[in-house]
Amino acid sequence: MSRKIKLEDISIRDGAQCLWATRLATDEIVPIAETMGRAGFDIIDVTGGAAIDTSIIYLRENPFDRIRILRELMPDSRLNFNTRGQSVFRWTQYPDDVAELALRVFGKAGIDSVMLFDPLNDMRNLEFSCRAAKNLGMYTIGSVTYTISPYHTDEHFVEKAKELVAMGVDAVSLKDPSGLLVPERAQSLIRKFREVLNGQALQLHCHTSTGTGPDVHRAAMDLGDLTPDVFHGAVPPFAWGTSHPSHEFLIDNLEERGFTVDIDREAVREMEAYFTGLARRRGMPTSHEVPDDPAMLVHQVPGGMLANLQRQLTEQGMADRLPEVLDEVSRVRLDLGYPLLVSPMAQYVGIQAVLNVVTGDRYAMVPDEVRSYLLGYYGATPGPVDPDVLDRVIGDAEPITRRPGEVLEPMVERFAAENGPFESDEALALAIFYSKTDLEKWNCKDWDGYRATPRNALGVLLDTVARDPRIRSFRFERPGARTVVSFNEN
Structure with missing residues (x-):
């Protein structure tokens, strides 16, 4: 076999x-x-x-x-x-x-x-x-x-x-x-x-x-x-x-x-x-071509990150400076010891590159997340960090070398006591991960509502057609079967 x-x-x-x-x-x-x-x-x-x-x-x-x-x-x-x-x-x-x-x-x-x-x-x-x-x-x-x-x-x-x-x-x-x-x-x-x-x-x-x-x-x-x-x-x-x-x-x-x-x-x-x-x-594309983008093999900026960089620069009226930012992404990545450009490091590297280009003064502004990364709270850097960048960003602070999870204080019981009671562990978890603002405006769909959703493609088709007032009749055919459905004006 x-x-x-x-x-x-x-x-x-x-x-x-x-x-x-x-x-x-x-x-x-x-x-x-x-x-x-x-x-x-x-x-x-x-x-x-x-x-x-x-x-x-x-x-x-x-x-x-x-x-x-x-x-x-x-x-x-x-x-x-x-x-x-x-x-x-x-x-x-x-x-x-x-x-x-x-x-x-x-x-x-x-x-x-x-x-x-x-x-x-x-x-x-x-x-x-x-x-x-x-x-x-x-x-x-x-x-x-x-x-x-x-x-x-x-x-x-x-x-x-x-x-x-x-x-x-x-x-x-x-x-x-x-x-x-x-x-x-x-x-x-x-x-x-x-x-x-x-x-x-x-x-x-x-x-x-x-x-x-x-x-x-x-x-x-x-x-x-x-x-x-x-x-x-x-x-x-x-x-x-x-x-x-x-x-x-x-x-x-x-x-x-x-x-x-x-x-x-x-x-x-x-x-x-x-x-x-x-x-x-x-109104979404029904198919996609395989891109031919050899430049990405150089700058390695994935599609979602590229779209975010374009939006940030457009909001600053600096869309024409995207090539500079892509070059700066490569420099920042080298400075920071070559982190992978995947979430969340892709976002951190991208934000730092934009700040460096917009301000014209590299590392004059540094997000807290980049500082935490250089202090070891995300783990060990793949390669060595540029010593001048390290000195400028963290100064005399001593990076940790232990597994980050070991130095973070347990928080579930304390969070539940200070913010509870919670109706379930799910509610507790969501409150830990999301702000009250996000959850307060959250008007979630009810699970029981999903049970009323048609559970097969034909059911979706019939439901869609029945709800469209422009359709008076339609014919559905498949091998060995043909169905014609008509709707009255009421």
Whole structure:
């Protein structure tokens, strides 16, 4: 029998985050959820940092309700939550008891898989969350995040994979959030990762932001027995562009190479048809091209960060200075010891670069988060920090060298005593992570309301047509069946 390769679906979390600014509501997912559940994915990625922030701040939804309803509709699927370890799903570093509380409430809501990553590849920041997740019976995926710098060598990445293996993760993911991998480097790293794994599955999480993505995935598939066990993909309109390859692309290329992929293609096509129809109703693109952006391999600024930089400069009337800022991003990254340009470090580096360009005096203004980073509260820097910058920003202050979680005082009991009572641990967790202003204006949709949402694509079609006063009749056809529906004027 040929070797079986699995797929992880990232459509509704990472795909929507990359291409729809995460503006995908739960009631827009419900109609297709059962189909997603029977498609045969190894894991379905459902929530994480930006998705949770958006649900609270923009969609006015309870993020735990999304998990509960998807668990009900996909009872046999492994549902994944993305966590930054010590930062959980926000940007601030939290003490261990907050990380444990968050994992517990997500697990109770229905999460049974966690993908752990750290913006500095400082795996100490994942140790506690990994242990807590395993104690809760969750499947654990440890990510080694790829970037390019003098200090991010193959040896660096392999050492990080070893640290994850020592933690006891169930899978190791080679994570390329900016699409910076090229085929030869991908093959080299996959071969070396295979040498240090101890029964863990190997995943490939590679965006297609620069144009190298299709060739990187094909190169990974050409490794035969060393080929990753799981590939991450999406359905259009959440595939390609700055997102991931489509499932059809992955399945076709894997099967061409003799692998077996136990995925229900009809279910995948139904997902694509449903989300394409949703995109049309919302006026969103229904497909995306693979960018050809070799410049990104130099400045490494991901798409979301680039959009934020453009907006900030436009607000300052300085949109024409974007090239200067991109150059400054590279300089700041070097100054700060080459942090990865992923959240939250991407935002911190970008803000510092804008301040340096706008003020004309480098590091005259420094955000508190950059100062905390240089003091070690986000973990160890990948490379050495420029000593002049370090002296200017922190002066005589002594950076910490211990795991940040160890120096942060426990806060859950104190916070609950000072701000409670809370009706549930979920309410307590949300109050810790969000301001009273955010939660006071939060008029969330009720979970019971989702139960009234049509639970399949045909139900959505009928509901949409019935509510549109312009439609008097329509015909629905499929092989072996034809239905004609007419509406009276009342």
